[in-house]
Amino acid sequence: MSKPKTPQAIRGTQDIFGPDAEAFVFVVETFERVRKLYRFRRVEMPVFERTEVFARSIGETTDIVSKEMYTFDDRGGESLTLRPEFTAGIARAFLTNGWQQHAPLKAATHGPVFRYERPQKGRYRQFHQIDAEIIGAAEPQADVELLAMADQVIRELGIEGITLHLNTLGDADTRDAWRAALVEYFGAVRGELSEDSQERLDKNPLRILDSKDPRDRKFVAEAPKIDAFLSDDAQRFFDAVTRGLDAAGVKWQRAESLVRGLDYYRHTAFEFIPDEGTAAADALGSQSTILGGGRYDGLMASLGGPATPAVGWAAGIERLAMLVGERGEIEADAVVVLEDDSRMGRAIATVKKLREAGWKTELFAHGSPRKRFDKARKVPAHVLVTFPVTDDKVSTRVMGDGGEVHTAIESLVQFD
Ligand code: ATP
Ligand code: MG
Numbered sequence: 001m002s003k004p005k006t007p008q009a010i011r012g013t014q015d016i017f018g019p020d021a022e023a024f025v026f027v028v029e030t031f032e033r034v035r036k037l038y039r040f041r042r043v044e045m046p047v048f049e050r051t052e053v054f055a056r057s058i059g060e061t062t063d064i065v066s067k068e069m070y071t072f073d074d075r076g077g078e079s080l081t082l083r084p085e086f087t088a089g090i091a092r093a094f095l096t097n098g099w100q101q102h103a104p105l106k107a108a109t110h111g112p113v114f115r116y117e118r119p120q121k122g123r124y125r126q127f128h129q130i131d132a133e134i135i136g137a138a139e140p141q142a143d144v145e146l147l148a149m150a151d152q153v154i155r156e157l158g159i160e161g162i163t164l165h166l167n168t169l170g171d172a173d174t175r176d177a178w179r180a181a182l183v184e185y186f187g188a189v190r191g192e193l194s195e196d197s198q199e200r201l202d203k204n205p206l207r208i209l210d211s212k213d214p215r216d217r218k219f220v221a222e223a224p225k226i227d228a229f230l231s232d233d234a235q236r237f238f239d240a241v242t243r244g245l246d247a248a249g250v251k252w253q254r255a256e257s258l259v260r261g262l263d264y265y266r267h268t269a270f271e272f273i274p275d276e277g278t279a280a281a282d283a284l285g286s287q288s289t290i291l292g293g294g295r296y297d298g299l300m301a302s303l304g305g306p307a308t309p310a311v312g313w314a315a316g317i318e319r320l321a322m323l324v325g326e327r328g329e330i331e332a333d334a335v336v337v338l339e340d341d342s343r344m345g346r347a348i349a350t351v352k353k354l355r356e357a358g359w360k361t362e363l364f365a366h367g368s369p370r371k372r373f374d375k376a377r378k379v380p381a382h383v384l385v386t387f388p389v390t391d392d393k394v395s396t397r398v399m400g401d402g403g404e405v406h407t408a409i410e411s412l413v414q415f416d
Pocket of ligand 1: 117122318
């Protein structure tokens with residue numbers, strides 16, 4: 001009989017372990033700390049929604065909806081989709097739960113999202129995002145608060161050389177006029193554009209500006225700029241955002257062709273991108289955007305709700321984790337070595353007491369006594385506690401320069 005084959009992981013998923021897992025959790029913990037500083041409320045969202053939640057809010061013509069969603073019928077015949085992002089689900093929840101009463105609602109969450117993309121470094125089919133949204137706030141101050149928070153998350157992660165690239169997409173009038181100018185400009189060179197962009201020309205010409213194809217890039221530089229079409233209101237809004245960012249000390253740079261992939265954006269659109277030539281840019285290669293977002297005043301209406309202004313961002317946890325540097329294994333305060341199993345009960349009681357007192361403690365009671373010592377010595381801990389074979393005493397030894405710790409442990413645990 002042949003040995004049964006072990007099933008492989010799904011392409012584009014990751015099993016995160018060791019220093020990578022510590023880096024991942026460092027990103028999440030830093031985000032959690034910073035969102036509390038800004039008093040964003042935590043929300044926990046379902047991993048799947050009715051397909052229409054994403055189709056209607058993100059837009060049928062976007063890459064996400066047209067090519068990247070994991071969509072399936074459940075056993076009741078309902079079309080469901082694994083969330084490709086958080087914003088649409090949070091907007092749905094805002095409407096279905098009556099969260100209007102909390103507006104402006106500052107909400108934050110993190111977790112897995114799913115997109116059917118070609119897997120490569122920094123690009124996966126299941127990845128993870130941290131996400132922050134301010135819903136029900138029309139003022140540019142909300143954009144500033146949200147961006148200041150993003151900036152602080154990145155700085156507290158210790159990531160250097162990242163710049164906020166900022167654009168405005170204006171209001172509806174601005175967008176329509178700009179769009180018409182882009183159609184005229186790109187229409188004149190239609191045949192020289194990539195196949196994808198020829199299609200975008202009909203469906204959503206703004207997105208040609210977002211193209212990475214060199215055939216498109218060479219026309220993008222000279223394409224009409226939005227500033228020529230900005231209404232007075234849109235210009236005032238943008239000015240208020242940039243003044244606020246300056247006041248908050250958030251460095252930014254204007255990115256006139258930044259449009260973002262999704263249909264629902266208005267006014268502010270932004271991405272945090274590593275500066276060229278920095279370690280961060282090298283580490284990420286071509287998958288360089290670490291955080292992106294903007295204002296989505298039109299989204300709630302596309303879900304059938306009342307017009308509700310909102311602004312938000314999401315960042316890839318894996319991409320951030322690649323930039324935070326080596327995170328060692330968890331440190332220990334004490335390691336306890338049991339040399340002889342006859343004293344197992346004592347050892348178990350000891351580690352229990354230490355952990356209850358808040359000491360990070362590991363018990364080594366597996367394998368030969370020599371192996372137990374060898375393993376324990378590899379852990380950088382302040383105290384080594386041993387239960388030797390030869391006598392019924394306990395020895396506590398201070399490692400490194402933790403003299404105080406030695407006294408503390410004796411007062412915590414009565415050894416025999
Ligand atoms: P990209 O241009 O890299 O495809 P995007 O515009 O599709 O990014 P968003 O929808 O704005 O990305 O998602 C926010 C963040 O999520 C990105 O800035 C990135 O850090 C991360 N991200 C997006 N797609 C992936 C993926 N497939 N794998 C890992 N991280 C991702
Ligand atoms: Mg994408």
